[in-house]
Amino acid sequence: MPAMTSTTDRTDPTAGPGVSAGEPIIRFGDATKVFRSGGEVRAVDGVTLDILAGEIFGVIGYSGAGKSTLVRLINALEIATSGTVEVDGTVLTGLGESRLRPVRSRIGMIFQQFNLMSSRTVASNVAYPLRVAGWPREKRAARVAELLEFVGISDKARAYPARLSGGQKQRVGIARALAANPRILLADESTSALDPETTQEVLALLRRVNRELGITVVIITHEMDVVRTTCDRVAVMEHGKVVEVGDVYRVFAEPGHDVTRRFVATALRDRPSSDVVARLRARHAGRIVTVGVDEAAGSSARLTRTLRAHGVDGTVVYGGITEVAERPYGSLTFELVGDEAAVEAAVDEFRSYTDLVDLGTAAAPREVPSVVRPRDDQAPDGDAHPGGTGEGSVGRPDRRGPDSGPLGGTGTNR
């Protein structure tokens, strides 16, 4: 990757007059935005929230939940009706339009529809914020070349946006948003117009922006998958209010609000529902158990060792392992076949280190608890990203709360 500091006098985004990594860089204090056109719409309703410097923060909600308005309060495209919005040490509420412009130029933004200027080439689009900021021509050219290399579209510098694919357009959007060395990047549904593969590429690029440049990224999305793969922390919005906020891993493990549970369900479809359990019992005569899989409590290797130690045959009949906040997470449902005592011993050993739902056998079924309580004592602390790469990378906030566990929920099964 090209060194982003080589040809310009870009200041270290983690240094300078603003707040340092891990401290709040964006603070909402009871922020409310009311739109009065026809009826009165409280698009953002009393939001109090801190977003920390150096993190990737997700804001998820259904359309109309107010997330787009919330993010526009950050760069003052919308002004809060009441409450306060503070960005990088500057209180935006009460500032006049001309005082807000320099604040905006320190915050990059990318959009669902890319919003590139069709009358300008790729290079000219990327140079636009530099012109606004008054950079001299030679420095602009060098910076644009550097940015296009960073996002991987140097060969398209002289093309017009209409000639680019969606993914390429969003790369241009990202390059443009990064041009003036922002400390914050706002991504408003930035992958919603892209196909799944391109979405992953763009999300990977946003992670690089965060890690290599130390830029705080705020991602607005309605896709839990985006949060799962990319964000450190997430706020869930409904009707203008933040109904839940926390580490992504924790929110997945223990969604505390109905809306959150619905979103989590869209991203994790690996716990058998009662219909599925009924069909599993019809197909498999053996003991059926669902166990949680995560990197600390119950890696699949450890599960395999347990089965081998007790001489039990375990067949995966349902479930899967995915990644949440870049860590393995999921559940596997086994049919266990073997000597009854051995099966019992294997189940007990599973229970000793991970969460387990015992569904019994077809002959002696056990009720399916609606939810399963994860274990408290197994989750490790520590940085999920040891040794960040590149300059300007910052320590990431711990992604994982003490209560996380792959089976999630709030029931008990101990």
Place this chain on the structure above:
Amino acid sequence: MSWDQMAPLLADAFGQTMYMVLSAMVVGGVFGLIMGIGLYVSRAGNLMASRTTFAIINVAVNIVRPIPFIIFITAIAPLTDLVVGRRIGIGAVTFAMCVMTSFVFARIVEQNLVTIDPGVIEAARAMGASPWRIIRTVLIPEALTPLILGYTFLFIGVLDMSAMAGYLGGGGLGDFAIVYGYQQYDWRVTYGVVLIIIVIAQLVQLLGNTLARRMQRR
């Protein structure tokens, strides 16, 4: 009348038409662009939303535009007197043409600006650009293709206007066709002049289309 007698008169008429049309295109183009941008940016929710500004320009455009030009010339005669110093003659009708052209073009400009994706303007705002900078560097360049086509469309209307203006004392090709053709029952002169007007219109349209195609980046 022989061709030898007619040729210098026709040349004069051509010159008068060009004077009227080009004056109206330049003056009306500038003021129309300003008013059209004013209409667009002052509309509720836009860059410089202002209910009052929008209402004033909008009402003015709506009042002036539908007035038949031949009536408009006499209607603004007092204003013409004030500005030009006389109520008849080529100067007076050219003034009236400039005013009418401004209002007509204002609406054309506004309608073309509406086609710009508001997201592009929001992006420029998010980059810290001032409204004036956005007008210069986003609005006009982004709408340049339709603006050129709209301006070309305007030319044909102004050419038509000049024929009427000519009849009311401006001279020009329209006047020439009526006086030396229609009223003399000389259909060759009438159609000959009409042919010249058609050729001018064709050439300008060709020029406009070519320019617009050059600007098109899609």
